[in-house]
Structure formats: C-alpha cells, structure tokens
Amino acid sequence: MPEHRAEIGVFGGSGFYSLMDDFEEVKVETPYGAPSDLIALGTVAGKKVAFLPRHGKRHQYPPHAIPYLANVYAMKQLGVTRIIGPNAVGSLQADIKPGDFVVCDQFVDRTTGRKDTFYDGPIATHISAAEPYCPTLRKLAVEIGREQGVRIRDGGTCVVIQGPRFSTRAESSWFTHMGWHVVNMTQYPECILALEQEICYVNIALVTDYDVGIVAEGGAEPVNAAEIINVLNANNERVKRLIYEMIARMPDTRDCPCAHALKNARLG
Numbered sequence: 001m002p003e004h005r006a007e008i009g010v011f012g013g014s015g016f017y018s019l020m021d022d023f024e025e026v027k028v029e030t031p032y033g034a035p036s037d038l039i040a041l042g043t044v045a046g047k048k049v050a051f052l053p054r055h056g057k058r059h060q061y062p063p064h065a066i067p068y069l070a071n072v073y074a075m076k077q078l079g080v081t082r083i084i085g086p087n088a089v090g091s092l093q094a095d096i097k098p099g100d101f102v103v104c105d106q107f108v109d110r111t112t113g114r115k116d117t118f119y120d121g122p123i124a125t126h127i128s129a130a131e132p133y134c135p136t137l138r139k140l141a142v143e144i145g146r147e148q149g150v151r152i153r154d155g156g157t158c159v160v161i162q163g164p165r166f167s168t169r170a171e172s173s174w175f176t177h178m179g180w181h182v183v184n185m186t187q188y189p190e191c192i193l194a195l196e197q198e199i200c201y202v203n204i205a206l207v208t209d210y211d212v213g214i215v216a217e218g219g220a221e222p223v224n225a226a227e228i229i230n231v232l233n234a235n236n237e238r239v240k241r242l243i244y245e246m247i248a249r250m251p252d253t254r255d256c257p258c259a260h261a262l263k264n265a266r267l268g
Helices: 070-079 137-146 169-177 186-197 223-247
Strands: 006-011 023-026 039-044 047-053 083-091 101-103 107-108 152-154 157-161 183-184 200-209
Touching: 006 070, 039 070, 039 223, 047 070, 047 223, 070 186, 083 137, 083 186, 101 137, 107 186, 137 152, 137 200, 137 223, 157 186, 169 183, 183 200, 186 200, 200 223
Parallel strands: 006 047, 006 083, 083 200, 101 152, 107 157, 157 183
Antiparallel strands: 023 039, 039 047, 083 183, 101 200
C-alpha cells in the first residue's frame, strides 16, 4: 500500500464518525485482522491525515470488542507517527463539568481479557507506561484549547472500565475517592499499543456527564447512552476545531520519549 500514506492519525469516538469533507477511503489489512472500518485519507492544513472511527461508522464494535491492535497497526502501516484520540468520558469529580475537556496524563486499567500488546515473544518487551501520553502533544492540545476558549484541564487520570455496562454507584464512588478524574471504556489498550509502535498519542476527553451522578451538585440522574450522544453531538464541532488546529501546528520533528519507546524495553 505504498501509495496510501499519512503523517497523522485520528481515532473518532462515540458520535464522532467523520473528520474531513474531502477524503478517500482505503481498506487496510493487518497481521492482526481488519481495523474497525475503512480508513479515510485526506489533507488538513497541508498534512496527510488518516481518520478511523474506533467503534466503526455504524458503531458496530462495543468497547471490549474493538480491534485495538489492528487499528493501531493499520495507522503504523500508513506511516502515521502521531495519533490524536478524542473520546467521551464521565466525570468523577465535581469540578470537572459536562462540556469540559480533559487532556489526560495517566490512566488506571480496570479492563479484563483485552489483547493489549504486540509483543508475545520470542523477544520479551516491557514498554514503560510511566508517561503513557505524549508530553509534546498534550502541551499543544492544552495550549490550543485555552486559546479557543475551551474549559480544558491539563492532566487527569482516566480509569478505564471494561464495559459495555456503565459503573455501579459503589464503583463510581470508589473511583472518586481514589482521586481519579474521569471514566471511560476505550483508552486502554489503545494508548499503550500506540506507544509500543513508537507512535505519539494524545487523548482529548470530552466530559459528557457526571458518571452515575453522585458527585454532581444536588445530584444527577445516572448516565445513559442517549444523553451521552446528545452532549457529543452538541460539542463535536469544538472537538474538530481543536483537532484541526493541532494538526496545523504539529511540529515537524519529534523530540519526545515516544519516538524511542522501545530503546530500553528489551532485555536481549
């Protein structure tokens, strides 16, 4: 597939199924199976961009069934070195409100059974997860968000649950008391798989709700899928505007640790 190339990849989340008006769709095969859908290739601010809705265009893949390895590897095959991963999250803290953006710097993995590495041997590979998100892209996202007047939080811990069900009140209360900031079903293993391929990855989390409502002032109704989509539809243009500007201002060179993530990851 040498004629199909891209510099920057974008994974669309729930309710976010398209990025560019002018694009070509390509089918990408990987050693890990097919990705979630055809990949849209186009140009934004003079840069080649690949867009893939992580759930598929018909939202046919629930969070635990997304082909994460195929999605990331397809981006790698296209030549992508940076991925922007917007998604929907629930707030676990009262000061993080629906409509806010959070640029996460940490995650807590509460998933089970997901295939979460490219390296099953024969060479043991232990990627460092101390800084799972690209510091350069994180800084850029926060800077642009603030310029655009978005309420955007610099840093935060995303607890990733298995899904497809939402949290119980007890689980949500536990997450809140642990000091974690937002909850989501798709951040793991997507960001770590990107790091294993030495691809820079940044998460832009759009807060859609107060999880089960226990931290909302005066209380709130528990989260439901229909309300999440309503909030996403109302905010998709803000997310796209931020992504477009990030692509336009993406540095030409990479001087972050992501570019050399495998350097000290192998024992042999």
